[in-house]
């Protein structure tokens with residue numbers, strides 16, 4: 174059983190539930206063989222590094238005197254601590270104690286290594302040694318050559334992951350929050366279908382939502398399908414009237430209870446010759462519009478108890494999402 178780190182900001186039962194899940198912690202391209210990389214997941218500080226044996230994700234703590242290994246460097250295919258130069262291999266075993274290079278190395282000189290998988294250009298980590306990789310979310314377009322894949326620079330929000338993901342799947346806020354990007358002039362939300370899936374929630378939403386700079390497109394029906402994968406990933410596919418499809422894969426990392434790093438990956442099967450910078454800039458604008466609201470929501474934690482906030486028909490996705498997070502085991506502790 175994983176144990177919560179010092180200064181854990183989550184209720185203990187929430188932490189234990191989330192520790193058993195997979196979460197994205199870094200872009201694959203951001204972790205090279207040249208230098209260690211620091212990340213944080215569920216208040217656990219992590220060091221990520223690459224050796225000839227592959228990717229390693231470990232607690233960012235040298236077993237000798239507790240220095241963060243992310244301050245160190247890579248030497249001869251091992252990570253070297255910045256304090257006394259101890260080296261650790263890809264399995265987290267100490268391979269060199271420079272002060273006594275020929276003495277036997279105590280077995281206790283080892284890093285706490287966590288399960289890690291690279292998928293969709295992201296590094297996913299579970300704090301549970303028994304985690305199974307088949308429980309990762311699906312993103313079929315990522316492997317489809319018809320789609321261009323664009324990784325956005327990660328977003329850091331001062332908000333809980335649950336609030337962030339819920340806002341990503343909210344269909345009643347476009348008019349009010351996204352006036353400069355893709356708002357609809359009519360805020361009314363038509364009836365839409367929501368269903369529970371083995372891993373979360375699926376919502377199928379058709380409406381007249383278009384880029385306000387293109388009034389013709391705004392008059393046609395756009396179909397958005399949200400597929401939520403518990404706890405904090407959402408796959409949104411938008412089918413445009415002209416036949417193109419844009420996917421935004423929103424994978425939120427619960428850095429701490431009220432800090433979230435969002436990894437967003439876009440996939441499109443149209444405009445592949447257009448500059449990627451435009452797509453990134455547009456998505457950054459959309460995310461900034463949401464961030465302004467979500468960082469100010471109260472309580473900061475997503476209320477799992479449905480009686481705590483008021484729900485209307487337009488909130489069906491959110492209601493099902495909260496129900497399922499509750500079934501997963503979140504929200505069992507009192508949270509301030």
Ligand code: FES
Nearest residue numbers: 235237238254257
């Ligand atoms: S603290 Fe890392 S080598 Fe001493």
Ligand SMILES: [Fe+2]
Nearest residue numbers: 340341350463
């Ligand atoms: Fe939004």
